Amino acid sequence: MASLIEFREVSKIYHMGDSVVIAANKISMRIERGEFVAIVGQSGSGKSTCMNIIGCLDVPTEGQYLLDGQDVGGMNKNKLAEIRNRMLGFIFQQYNLLPKLNLLENVEVPLMYAGLGAHERKERAAEALARVGLSDKLKNRPNQLSGGQQQRVSIARALVGNPSVILADEPTGALDSHTGREVLGILQDLNRQGNTVVLITHDNSIAATAHRIIRLEDGCVVYDGPSTDPRAFVHAGIPVAQVPGEGGAAT
């Protein structure tokens, strides 16, 4: 059986005026079903590019990206939208809830685009919100909630369509450390229930929640292995703790 996510020498090259930016340089990796993987790197390392490609928001310039065995590269925009709807659940740093809709309606959005009827949508959205502990606030607007609660709504929205991959982009970035840990706990629970979770972060302490770390530097994979290995947290041969300005701009 094919891997859930497979990168075959994926490159992404941007042309900005005269200069050429290689955001991803022949990255190859596989992520299997049920894994909890953190893609770690400082800004400019190519992790956002990886996340966009995994999330089918972007396609590789070169190489192949196979999602559940299907080559995403050749798909048109409509097909990509369908894949995002069916197979991916996004969790963003800024929650990205729709402010005019209440929680239930927010969680219903992916199901609406999947073409489900109103009754089934409401049922499944309520169920998803119950899983993140927000069944008592279905009719609230996002701005009536704390940051942690909003992020839980966005988790509910990510998992409501039973996606193959839950893709979390800096999910704790806007939260204090306590609520951040809560959110990570939910992600761990989801993984234990069999969901594949891909976490994108620059923060080693958060990446350590995952079972496997893929570390990117300058568009290349520099480490791919279990999070228990100390080398997972080494930056360019130097232990990360000693790198000055951790989390700052990379070269």
Add this chain to the structure above:
Amino acid sequence: MKLWESLKMAFSNIWSSKMRSFLTMLGIIIGIAAVMVIVGLGNGMENYMTESFESLGINTLTVSIRGRGSSRTVTADQMYQIVADNPEYLDLISPTVSMNTSVKFGSETSTTTSVTGVSEDYLKIKDYSVTTGRGLEYVDIYNRKKVCVIGSYVNETYFSGNGVGQTFKLGGNQFTVVGVLQEKADSEESSTDDAIYIPYTTASRLSYTGFMSSYTITVKDVDTADKGKTAVEDALYKIFADEDAYTVTSMAEMLDTMTKMVNVVITILAAIAAISLVVGGIGIMNIMLVSVSERTREIGIRKALGAKERWIKSQFVIEAAVTSMLGGILGIAVGYGLSSIATIIATNMLSVDITVAPSANSVLMAFGISAGIGVLFGYLPAKKAAQLNPIDALRYE
């Protein structure tokens, strides 16, 4: 995704910024209302004119003869012959001789009653019907009899409703009433009910005029009235060899000319009013473009969650169309309101009996146009929204 969902979303978005939506609609409201009132006014004027002309007899030609010098003239027989020569266009003819004679009913003298000498076909030409007694007949004409038919006002006022068989004096001659006409104008004084019709031959003799200066001819078909008119003119030209010696007026043609003029004016006015619809449409486009940039992030989120381009596009087009259609509905309501006000003003202040009534067609068209404007001017912003790159849109602050 179903249309219903898009509509619901459009309504909630419009509702969430009521003030802005209303101001956006204003252009459409004003445009639709203005076009409706102007078209309604046009319809009202046309109806008013048609009614006025119909009461005069829209299928009639009026011939008035001035003659040429004293020698050349036309006799009633010649006129009858012209009608007989053109049976495909012309139908009936009656000379009309107006008399300025006093009418004495016993001791009473009427100054308002009109006395006209006509032929036996006149009642048919005017579509008058006799309620009691009989109309004028050919023998009356032929024998220059001193008989007459009277209008209902004359019958009621001077003969207490029993006019038939009674007599009265007309310029010293005794006339016998042979028939009473049906009421036409509420039996008022000086109206068409205050009239007496006598044989034209009798009238001609009494007024000592050798020839009849005025004729009324009916045409077979209102649509070929102009052909009938030409036939009469050609025949008269043969007799007089002078175009100034006679005038032939076709009621249908006059109505047609006036209707055309009114329509031209109304069309120009409506076109000017329609410019505000275009301005309104541009207003909608403008606000939709603002809305697209304000909602860039929302569009990014929706795309990330699986919205296809055509869904985003249709959502914005539907929103623009709904905005425009709501404007259209409000405009129709305002248009009806203004039409009633215009009617009241026309009737009470100008004392003209015009009803400003927008036709159902123009209302439907106004609604269709407003929807069309929404779709047309909403398309560009919607396309822009649909083509946003989701990555950029998600990053948009």
